[in-house]
Amino acid sequence: MTEPLISKKELLDLTGISYGQLYRWKRKNLIPEEWFIRKSSFTGQETFFPKASILSRIDKILNMKDELSLDALADVFSPQLTEISLSAGAIIERNIVASSTLELYLTIVSHEGNFPFDQMLRIFILHKLLHSGMISLQEGTMIIETLESHFFTCSEGKYELVLTRKMGVSMCLLVPQNQEIYFDNLIKEVVRIPFAEATEELKLLLNEGGREE
Amino acid sequence: MREQALGDLRISGVGTYPGGNYALISIDGVGRVNGNLICEEIECNGTVKLRNVQVKNQMSVNGSGNVDGCLEGGSLRVDGMLKVRDEIRIDHLDINGMLTGLRGANGEKAEVNGSLKVQGDMQYEVIEVHGSLKVSGLLNAGTIHMELNGGCSAREIGVEQITVRKRGSLYGILGKITGKFSYLETDIIEGDDIDVEFTKARVIRGNRIRIGAGCEVDLVEYKESYEADPKSDVSRAVRV
Numbered sequence: 001m002t003e004p005l006i007s008k009k010e011l012l013d014l015t016g017i018s019y020g021q022l023y024r025w026k027r028k029n030l031i032p033e034e035w036f037i038r039k040s041s042f043t044g045q046e047t048f049f050p051k052a053s054i055l056s057r058i059d060k061i062l063n064m065k066d067e068l069s070l071d072a073l074a075d076v077f078s079p080q081l082t083e084i085s086l087s088a089g090a091i092i093e094r095n096i097v098a099s100s101t102l103e104l105y106l107t108i109v110s111h112e113g114n115f116p117f118d119q120m121l122r123i124f125i126l127h128k129l130l131h132s133g134m135i136s137l138q139e140g141t142m143i144i145e146t147l148e149s150h151f152f153t154c155s156e157g158k159y160e161l162v163l164t165r166k167m168g169v170s171m172c173l174l175v176p177q178n179q180e181i182y183f184d185n186l187i188k189e190v191v192r193i194p195f196a197e198a199t200e201e202l203k204l205l206l207n208e209g210g211r212e213e
Numbered sequence: 214m215r216e217q218a219l220g221d222l223r224i225s226g227v228g229t230y231p232g233g234n235y236a237l238i239s240i241d242g243v244g245r246v247n248g249n250l251i252c253e254e255i256e257c258n259g260t261v262k263l264r265n266v267q268v269k270n271q272m273s274v275n276g277s278g279n280v281d282g283c284l285e286g287g288s289l290r291v292d293g294m295l296k297v298r299d300e301i302r303i304d305h306l307d308i309n310g311m312l313t314g315l316r317g318a319n320g321e322k323a324e325v326n327g328s329l330k331v332q333g334d335m336q337y338e339v340i341e342v343h344g345s346l347k348v349s350g351l352l353n354a355g356t357i358h359m360e361l362n363g364g365c366s367a368r369e370i371g372v373e374q375i376t377v378r379k380r381g382s383l384y385g386i387l388g389k390i391t392g393k394f395s396y397l398e399t400d401i402i403e404g405d406d407i408d409v410e411f412t413k414a415r416v417i418r419g420n421r422i423r424i425g426a427g428c429e430v431d432l433v434e435y436k437e438s439y440e441a442d443p444k445s446d447v448s449r450a451v452r453v
Contacts, residue, residue: 020373020405
């Protein structure tokens, strides 16, 4: 990981939380073990965190802890897929993805009945990409085909989707999270979505009851 | 899932059994189970050797036991000796004898009257120690209450609230001898409310800190309040 680090002390100063809170959230699995990075500094061993990740996580916890219990929050942040399934109607009604995205998905994959969480996650990723305006419909089709055939082999939450283009020809890859990949100079990385991040976002939407647009 | 009443497994004397799914397991004598066990309750008297164990309710060990894998369950009471080679995930720990965990421990409440040794990190909401507790990694808890009666140590302690006390010498001369070695030794304590006696630490950081008799601390960093006993040795205290 190449993300800049922040020391524990700076983190507490910046966010105003106490040691007790930080350790409680760690016990409740709101902050993953891997983010506690021990390093030696001039005052001895100190703990550091990946700066951007921990700040956004703490911000989310502070914003949501009044509405959700710590255990419910832990579930939101865990990369585990949940059991929730929704019908096509409910997905559109709750504004989780746009109806155009769902229609596109259904032209590629035929499906009837409720959508389980993992499938919603794939549609949600497609929705995010299409709405970001960074990909074309054809690329969307390619991404869904890739996700459909390989999602379960890499559904442990530690993978991410990468889309690249070289001279107008696009290619998508599923790679382990936080790995550096080096391309030849003509290849441009267009977008990168970690599954864990999308999972977290989707779980939040499902908890809140819909996307506001 | 099949609905089927589970059978019991009873080993008396000497026996080796495969693993499986049982309601009650009781082992008296020398027992060995070679496969993974899932059960409601397990009682071990004598010498036992087990693989991964999942207990829904209670596990009790009176003799000596060895778990060659993970131990997971509702509650564990050790009156003898137990060694667990992998992770311990037990909601309620009640240790009157000795428990050793080689890959961390997690749960809700731990009461240690005997001795608990954990290699790796230990995370519990409530920890009460009247005996000896040794953690090679981070000791992370909601509240810790320690009555020093044997040596306690942890690489790091992170808590909401910790109190450490030295118990009066109840055991006469023996108490005075063991009392000499009864310290809490750690590198760092970080928490909201810290109230310690007989603690050797490099750094103590927190909101409200009280350093009692017999402490040796290099650096105290406090936010709201700080108090130190004249019989303690604090090199430097700063408000941050």
